[in-house]
Amino acid sequence: MAEKKIVSIEDRIPKLKEARKKKANRRLILYLSLFFLLIAVILYLQSSLSHVQTIEVIGNEHVDKQDILTISGITTEDNFWKVNGETIAKKLEQHEEIQSAKIDKQFPTTVSININEVERVGYVQNDGSYYPILATGNRLTSYKLKSPTGDAPILVGWDGQKYLEEMTQELKQLPESITQLISEIHWSPTDQNPYKIYLYMNDGYEVDASIRNFSQKMRTYPSIVSQLDPSQKGIIHIDVGAYFEAYSTEEEKGENENESDG
Incomplete structure (x- = not known):
């Protein structure tokens, strides 16, 4: 009959402490990563990096591009993530020569205004x-x-x-x-x-x-x-x-x- 190996509590305690320490370190690293990520997101949203850089107008033939931009209200000072496509489309569709409009946001900083004019x-x-x-x-x-x-x-x-x-x-x-x-x-x-x-x-x-x-x-x-x-x-x-x-x-x-x- 094989003898059972008996591990004393004194031998197990250091190993348990080491496992707990590693687990605590991993948790700390996760919390710090999330914290710095949150800080980075806040800094990004408050910086010009999150602003609209390019505004494209597609599909217009008779309606002047500048008129479309003026009606849309979009500028390069606007935050890319705060551009509301539905609201802008409704504003553009009030123009008597615009049948429909669709706003596409292309990450990271491009906004496309697609126009379908009334014939x-x-x-x-x-x-x-x-x-x-x-x-x-x-x-x-x-x-x-x-x-x-x-x-x-x-x-x-x-x-x-x-x-x-x-x-x-x-x-x-x-x-x-x-x-x-x-x-x-x-x-x-x-x-x-x-x-x-x-x-x-x-x-x-x-x-x-x-x-x-x-x-x-x-x-x-x-x-x-x-x-x-x-x-x-x-x-x-x-x-x-x-x-x-x-x-x-x-x-x-x-x-x-x-x-x-x-």
């Missing part, structure tokens, strides 16, 4: 100047242009706000690929048809149409043009049915162009 569907000509029309139907009367930027059709002779708003909604539903083909849209109301409009296209054709169901009927334009002789220009009627009327003479074409200039 411009046209430019209204008035007293020799041009004013953008938004997809919301708003006319930017404070945004006066000497000439349109070419990203949307020119709307000429639109004195009736009701009809202008309806035309805006139709343009909003029209594919951009077709909108880009339109140079001018003239409101040409008659006693029988106050919805009558006349279009001048960038490819040299003219279109006789109506505001009502314009976005649906105008979708057939590319198909109609593809079947025509490119050398023969004229008027494409899409109001009642769809058919092509060639210019009978160069004089007739010139008269229509003069009406457009007027």
Whole structure:
């Protein structure tokens, strides 16, 4: 029978003391590390190292970058961690040309402002100047242009706000690929048809149409043009049915162009 090794209490006490000492030291080191880490965080938050260093504005085409920065209120004096993206986005979305805004914070010091603008569907000509029309139907009367930027059709002779708003909604539903083909849209109301409009296209054709169901009927334009002789220009009627009327003479074409200039 093997003899059991007996360890006296006197032998165990030094080992227990050593284990307790090591445990106390580890705990002290942990507390000191947390303390110095807390001090470092406080110093960091109170220093310029935690300030916003770079502010990016992305997606804006018409709204000026400086206007966006002013509305957002973000500066390089702001603490990166205190920038509230939701609050800033709501402020920016109050601008009539901004549909939505999103704020992204990129550690350590960059803030990105992502802008989605309201689409411009046209430019209204008035007293020799041009004013953008938004997809919301708003006319930017404070945004006066000497000439349109070419990203949307020119709307000429639109004195009736009701009809202008309806035309805006139709343009909003029209594919951009077709909108880009339109140079001018003239409101040409008659006693029988106050919805009558006349279009001048960038490819040299003219279109006789109506505001009502314009976005649906105008979708057939590319198909109609593809079947025509490119050398023969004229008027494409899409109001009642769809058919092509060639210019009978160069004089007739010139008269229509003069009406457009007027």
